[in-house]
Amino acid sequence: MTALALDIGGTKITAAVVGEDGRPGEPLTVPTPQSDVWQACEELLDAVSVGSDVDAIGIACAGPVDTVAGTVAPINIPEWKDGFALTDAVRTRFDSASVTLAMDGGCAALGEHRFGAAVGVDDVLSLVVSTGIGGGLVLGGRIVHGRSGNAGHIGHIVVPGSATPCTCGGLGCVETVSSGPSAVRWAQEQGWTGSTGADLAQSASDGDIVAITTLQRAGVALGQAIASAAALVDVNLVVVGGGFAQAGPPLWDPIQESAALHAKLEFLDGLEIVPAKLGAVGTLTGAAVLASGG
Structure with a gap:
């Protein structure tokens, strides 16, 4: 075969x-x-x-x-x-x-469940933070497709404080704040002169205030979306991958802090947000x- x-x-x-x-x-x-x-x-x-x-x-x-x-x-x-x-x-x-x-996004969740950061965990939410923001679910050890195949599409959860038009036709989706291109565009509007997500991460590492603020803004929105999704589907493990997710502590620290601020229900105690292991x-x-x- x-x-x-x-x-x-x-x-x-x-x-x-x-x-x-x-x-x-x-x-x-x-x-x-x-x-x-x-x-x-x-x-x-x-x-x-x-x-x-x-x-x-x-x-x-x-x-x-x-x-x-x-x-x-x-x-x-x-x-x-x-x-x-x-x-x-x-x-x-x-x-x-x-x-x-x-x-x-569902395939990313399935791959991490079978071979990556979610081995041995039957209920997991996966995010892919890159050109867009994808997501997927494994519940009870099986990929969840939903009615049409789009279950877990977390990139289009609406986050507080944003009314930016999204390519989906809606307003304020987390993808409009936290995807690589969206973050780069916002930073450029604040006067930053780089051109890619990797540039943005490097600038933040070098201490550039606009870059740091941009990644903080993206991370807070991601944390809000993660807390909301985790409460909705009752998971306590979230695996985050994708190219823009490699931006390091300036993005990851706000993700963790924001999720902890919002995930206060008792069944969300111990919510873990971890990097994907399988990479590209x-x-x-x-x-x-x-x-x-x-």
């Missing part, structure tokens, strides 16, 4: 053959193009599966998704924002393979678990 894992995000697309242990093998990655996104996915899948008969494919995709219809409409992939029949496209190319689709392959790992029947 040959199984493949595919992870489609707004910045990059990654694919790998799934190992016998349910983990992805050495991945191949390409930047997400502005157009012909499916062609890029198809070429990547062909490259990793060359010479193999593919029996199963697990797909993680940026949301929103519709796992019932097999369609995706990622906010951060403009070509697909009005909907793309991803499952049908994969089945047309690999007509004998089973295809399982899930939101990327966390979501791909969850897709591999899906492909292997997990």
Whole structure:
């Protein structure tokens, strides 16, 4: 049996053959193009599966998704924002393979539950803080999809004090405050002259007041969203990954302090917020678990 894992995000697309242990093998990655996104996915899948008969494919995709219809409409992939029949496209190319689709945040949660920071914990919320803010849930040891496949999409929890328009069409989503691009944009409006989330983290480390304030603002909002979500779904472990989450103490300290300030219900005693262990392959790992029947 040959199984493949595919992870489609707004910045990059990654694919790998799934190992016998349910983990992805050495991945191949390409930047997400502005157009012909499916062609890029198809070429990547062909490259990793060359010479193999593919029996199963697990797909993680940026949301929103519709796992019932097999369609995706990622906010951060403009070509697909009005909907793309991803499952049908994969089945047309690999007509004998089973295809399982899930939101990327859910796959991140599943990967961390099976192999990462949440091993041995049956109830966990995962956040991916990057170009956007994704999220996912494992409850009772199983990934939770919800009615349409978007359960755990924490990036669109509304946080106090923000009425910034979001690309989803709403106002004040935590993604408008705490994603990498949103934080960079706000810092630039305050006079900061850098251009990326990594620049922002470095500036904060160097003592730049605007950068420190920006990460404090992002961390407080994330802590508020985490406390709200943890109360809603009754978890006491939250795993946070993604590129912007690597910003260090100027982001992490406000996350912890803000969550502690708001998570006061007795059943939230001992709420832990920990870094993801699987790094850049966390979501791909969850897709591999899906492909292997997990």
